[in-house]
Amino acid sequence: MSATPSTKPAASDTADNRDAPTRCRILEAATALYAEHGFDNVSLRQITRAAGVNLASVNYHFGSKDNLAAEVIASRVNPINRQRLDLLTSAEQLTDGEPVPLKAIVRAFLSPMFSFVASDPEAGPMNLKLMGRCMSQRDLPMSEASLPLFREVTRRYPDAVKRTLPDLPVEVIQWRMLFSVGVVAHAMLHADLLNRITGGASSRLDPDTVMQQAVDFCTAGLRASWQPD
Amino acid sequence: MSATPSTKPAASDTADNRDAPTRCRILEAATALYAEHGFDNVSLRQITRAAGVNLASVNYHFGSKDNLAAEVIASRVNPINRQRLDLLTSAEQLTDGEPVPLKAIVRAFLSPMFSFVASDPEAGPMNLKLMGRCMSQRDLPMSEASLPLFREVTRRYPDAVKRTLPDLPVEVIQWRMLFSVGVVAHAMLHADLLNRITGGASSRLDPDTVMQQAVDFCTAGLRASWQPD
DNA sequence: GTCTATAGGGGGATAGAC
């Protein structure tokens, strides 16, 4: 009945691990290394070295290397999908049965992906890269809690768009929503490269500006006219 | 002076290796494995096993594992960038000094990415995935011939768009072109997943259809109105 | 050009002491 768990702690999204400093340090070190080198190019030894903990502690706290990666990924992806669903619910309540304006749908869908980035100015670039890697990688280790959230997002958002743009076929809506994820994923993954290529003088890396640009681009793309064959 | 090189053959894009079956077999096996498992998750042993050649032959023909990956990547990326430049040149000659219509620019930019996919119906899905991996991966091993092509593409295309949409700031154009790459990259990388999620009945995986959709989406996105802050 | 054999290093996981 103690406040601190006496058994192996369960996976959680909230990272309230103040009483388990090693576990927390492992998560932080793994997060930074995954962002920098990609999920496939980081060894347990790199992680434990960076965290200043013992090699065996990863297997004790997470069970396996894959479980550690799954927890890092879930800590970023699950809150985003929950926020997407909350924002869409709010928008639908505001319009009171009427179709939600397209731009509001797109903003509710894309803006949660930037919430981690804006929260911390120091860790911003790292979070940007990590989010990009999460979204543009196939076959990521996925925790159990992630799948139902994904399914609900992929169900409710096309429905909302369909109510706003009733003439657009559902398959086209689904493709265009996939396109929209690609817009943000690719921008996050290569944001620093664009700055380097273009000289970096004028194009600031301000996440809010990028998000505005992405929302404008995707809203226009979703609204593009469509002619049946 | 013989037709067949007597020394270690140099890297080439055209894959005219009929006289060197092992080298060609290695390239083919590596291509398929990279598409299936990603560039970071394939060992030389897997490649040589699948190709039915000796382990040491990779180092003999390519020098190192990274050089092999670089050649596979260049064999896909370089022709695309060359075709992009050729198509833009053709379009500019057609309009004879006038700005090129936006949709023609977007099509010249995106359609080469689909040329490998459409060419072979059997290897289509593999080429789709490989192209997606090429575009949505950071820090790929790059051959020397790739960089100048990339630079010319990133110079000429924003210029062309600027002539067609003179009111759009260059930085915004660059962001939106990066968005457009993300659209295609993400769609290619996850095309099969979308089919599985949506049931796969109605949304055909026809590459031409997807390309049309991507062109429409990106053209509308590039044309989106933009208000200065 | 192709092969065998091996060097030499890093990988994930775990047993068992504390």
Add this chain to the structure above:
DNA sequence: GTCTATCCCCCTATAGAC
């Protein structure tokens, strides 16, 4: 909970015979 030590695997690259 934490640590050391170790097992056993797979990896890339290369030397040297054919």
